[in-house]
Amino acid sequence: MNNIWLLTKIMLKNSSRLGSRKKGGEWKSLMLVALMLIGFLPMIISGVWFVAELYDGLAQIGQESAILGLGLALVSCAIFVLGIIYVITVFYYSQDVEHLLPLPLAPREILGAKFLVALFYEYLTELILIGPLLVVYGVKSDAGVLYYLFAIILFLVVPVVPLALSSILVMLFMRFTNIGKRKDRFRLIGGIVGIGAVLGFQYFIQKQRSAMEDIEQLQQQLLSGENVLLNLATQLFPSTKLAVLALVESGYWSGMGYLLAFLLATIAGFLVFSFAGDRLYFAGVMGISESAGTRKKVEGDAFAKLAQKRSAWWSFAIKEWRVIWRTPAYMLNCLLPSLLMPFLILIPLVGIQEKKDVLEAIRGWITGTGGLSVAIFLAGSIVLACMNSASVTAITREGQAFFLSKSFPLPFRQFLLAKLFPGTILSMLSILVLLAVAAWFLPITPLLASLAVLVSIPGVVLMNQFGFLIDLQRPKLGWTSEQEAVKQNINPLFSLLFGVLLTGITVIGVVSWGGSLIPVALVLFLVFGILNLLLYRVLVKKGPEWMDKIEE
Amino acid sequence: MIELNGVSKSYNGIRRAVDNLDLTIPDGEIFGFLGPNGAGKTTTIKMITGIIKPDAGQIRINGTDIATDPIKAKQRFGYVPDSPDLFLRLKGLEYVSFMADIYGVEQDVRNSRIETLAKRFDMQDALGDTIQSYSHGMRQKIVIMGVLVHHPEVWILDEPLTGLDPKSSFTLKEMMREHADSGRTVFFSTHVLEVAEKLCDRVAIINKGKILFCGTFPQMQEHFQSHQSLESLFLELTKHE
Known part of the structure; x- marks a missing residue:
């Protein structure tokens, strides 16, 4: 016993962040938890x-x-x-x-x-x-x-x-x-x-x-x-x-x-x-950690394909993408949510197509609400972007390899783009799946669909940038299993909290304005576009300094 | 050439890991960085490579200040970290090619360099497998290949010989010699004093963040008026500190 x-005791100490934090770190963590509550x-x-x-x-x-x-x-x-x-x-x-x-x-x-x-x-x-x-x-x-x-x-x-x-x-x-x-x-x-x-x-x-x-x-x-x-x-x-x-x-x-x-x-x-x-x-x-390779020589086309020259940022982005696909813990947390969540949303809609009166009511509601429908789609996309931890664990996932990455002659802007790449692509994919699901079950006009996508793109990019910002502030690099990196990590919760606040403000704003479809879509597109630009500028300007501070 | 002037680093504001370090490693030299565990070797190397920031002092690589022009300085060196357990999900060839991309190595030279390196380190049959399936020594070799593929002017190697088999160890030492003889710089840390004694043109011994001695091995013997081996001198030097 x-x-x-x-x-x-040792396992708990090893997995908690508090043990290794610098002085004052505990307070910071406690305040963050309080804020989250x-x-x-x-x-x-x-x-x-x-x-x-x-x-x-x-x-x-x-x-x-x-x-x-x-x-x-x-x-x-x-x-x-x-x-x-x-x-x-x-x-x-x-x-x-x-x-x-x-x-x-x-x-x-x-x-x-x-x-x-x-x-x-x-x-x-x-x-x-x-x-x-x-x-x-x-x-x-x-x-x-x-x-x-x-x-x-x-x-x-x-x-x-x-x-x-x-x-x-x-x-x-x-x-x-x-x-x-x-x-x-x-x-x-x-x-x-x-x-x-x-x-x-x-x-x-x-x-x-x-x-x-x-x-x-x-x-x-x-x-x-x-x-x-x-x-x-x-x-x-x-x-x-x-x-x-x-x-x-x-x-x-x-x-x-x-x-x-x-x-x-x-x-x-x-x-x-x-x-x-x-x-x-x-x-x-016993023996479970053993893994054997095939030890076959790579030659000809296979060699050319693997050794193909790419630009530095693109090579970095591809590396991120490969690591997510090949690591089950990352795949489950960064890849599958984007694709599965829209189906989770779909389930309540099963059977709705047979109910003509309900469909009619929804159609009436969508036309009646004007711009609100596009805001709701945007809110859905933002929540989906929060479910996907790719950007909010972009630095954490590297673990100790992050320090080698710090020695690379890669400008921060390129590093940022490479890190945002997988999360952004995956969130965009979920927008498309969400749209397909919505179009299948609900009476959506092509205009509404195109506006919804137009508005959602800056929405999910913003969430990905924000996720990266959080991870840059408090990455968890000392993990012992990849599961620990993505699961025993509260950073995604901050991202979710921000997403929920953002969708709340957006929907309440649009409801109180009561604008019609096209003006609402344009204003949302502009507002989110500007927010993206601002956040991008902050990241490019302050990011290198924040990254320098990550030393252990 | 690597220059450190008045470089200091402390953790949590109390413990001085590196204390006012001055060091110049000229071109054409293999420079050995020796010291007991926790002496400040890895901290120094991490500061030179831009992984951690010194609290004070200046670091220049071939004349470029790593603090003011980090990208240019980083292009000048290749760095082998002390632990090779990195990028385990990538295949060996993917990793080396990734490193070549980061440093902008052109297609035609990259293929021949990868092939030559793989041959010299006996890794041809392993390039298609993920690094996860490699032994410790093979991981060390692939990390070294990732550095050598971009032909850096300055080599910075943290314990590069750990885990290598005798043949690869010999190859690496041979390559270090060739690199220094071609007028460029090799800076490496090691615990194996016989290697340092035979391979290095000059050594520095660091303990508790301070340089205790810096010079050639004969200079060291002269300094201590002794004909003892480097090992005995090292033990003597670090005992009283």
Whole structure:
């Protein structure tokens, strides 16, 4: 057990930025986090409002505890799905594995520490998903101290079982298949399965027609036991029922009993995980970092193609592009979102084409709103650009190679263009996919489509420039796995926050102006064009100085 | 030629990694930069190559100040960093060609240079594979090839011999000699004192950010009035600091 604690502490220290920051760096980080919380306040408030409404509705018929069931079920499913991707990269492919294997440690000790680190990061997910829910429920039900105590305990132990389950699944897979040896392909498949699960999940909810905005319908489903999500989660993780009962009856002895039972179930889950780990982990992980080349001579056309001369900035841009395509963690975070997100937006629209009256209403709305439709498309493109981390991790992705890049005789302007290239191209691609999706399902005129694209281009370029600006200010270069570079990195959140603010201001501005289509499109194009020029000038002027400051 | 005048660097405002360093490495010389771990060798090299900024002092490469005209100064040198675990997702040939692009090497010379280098370092069969599949020594070789492909006037090499097999190590040393003999500069850091003793025209010994000695090996023996090896002198010199 001591070894587990020791390893956990080292792994956490190694992955946190705070340890290596200069003096005063902690304050800066804390302030940034505070700023971000303020930025996300509207989202949190609407979440709280939603839970409160749901509570009131269900409380009338004495079924409010269904909320807790839904929340815990949701969180268990989310952690299970995220856990699969996390376990593949952190248990098997992170660079520290090679240093840990020769140490006299039992598999369960290495795994235990990695599990605890994973748990630590899952708490952040959990905090967003059910933190507000637990508090709202407590306040609404006038719960006593015991409820909050139980809630804290449950908050800490709920992710254990889903995470143990995903770990066991991955370990079985790695032990008994040979796919792990082709690690890039496997990581990619794992990631795609994860995204597929999210997509399927979304589709499922949509099919249930339990869209979150329809509180009454959701209440109905919860009551009649028709909610597929809840049933699925309670079947997968039967122990969540115990957690719910513990919370609901926190004022009674029975609550204590349920809590103990839940804790026992969790401990059992962890023991099964340790037991499985001792038998499966080493066999799956050993030799996994080996990768063999073909060692064939490159000649003739193949040589000419690879050694072809390009201009310096273009060669740099191509290098960025290749690295994104060849690194599964980068592909999953920088490439796929641009292409998949428009489809996520599409899912709610499935079936809308048959509803002539709805289509008619939308057509009327689009013509009636004038310029607003183009502003909404712009907002969608900006949000899509935020989902794509290519520019906001442009420097971070290089890791230690960044310092070699600093010694290149490449003017900053060219460096900037090369770094913005992949993100901008990918965001443009997502605009096209979004437009295609929109044109397929919604009555959009060619004029609206062309104006939407015209306006969105400066919109996404601005987001990419802004992302690069953030990464230039606080790059995370000391990562040990590529996953860490793009996932355990809060820079994309800043970009998202900026994007949300920008779309908010744009849409509110256009609504209060009430202009018609063409003038709105022209003004937006001009405004975003000017913003781009300004930001570009700032980057070119101050960028070299900021880059100089990145020294370790 | 590399010139450092009064160069200092401290971290977190307290620890002086490099302290008021003066150093001139003339053309036509192999210059060895020696010192214990953490003495300030890599910090100095990173300042010369423009990766970190000195707090004070001036650095010139073939007469060009790296602070005022970084692009021109950077075109003059090639730099091999201390760790070769870089650009692992690129194929060997892609990496060398990328370096050739960054330094604007023309198509006709690039092909023949890559072929010659690959032959000399025995890397012909590995160029089509990703650097990730290379051993430590092969990674070191591909990074060296990436530097030599653009024929820099000044070579700056941080621990270039680490991990190389005897043949490649011999080849690199031979190439360093040829480069210096053609009237250009080779500046390299090493821990292997036998190599320094045999290969270098001059050496500097740095400890705790300060130069303890700079000159030829016979000068060093004369200075300390001793016929001991470089290793013994080095240990003697860095012991009391």
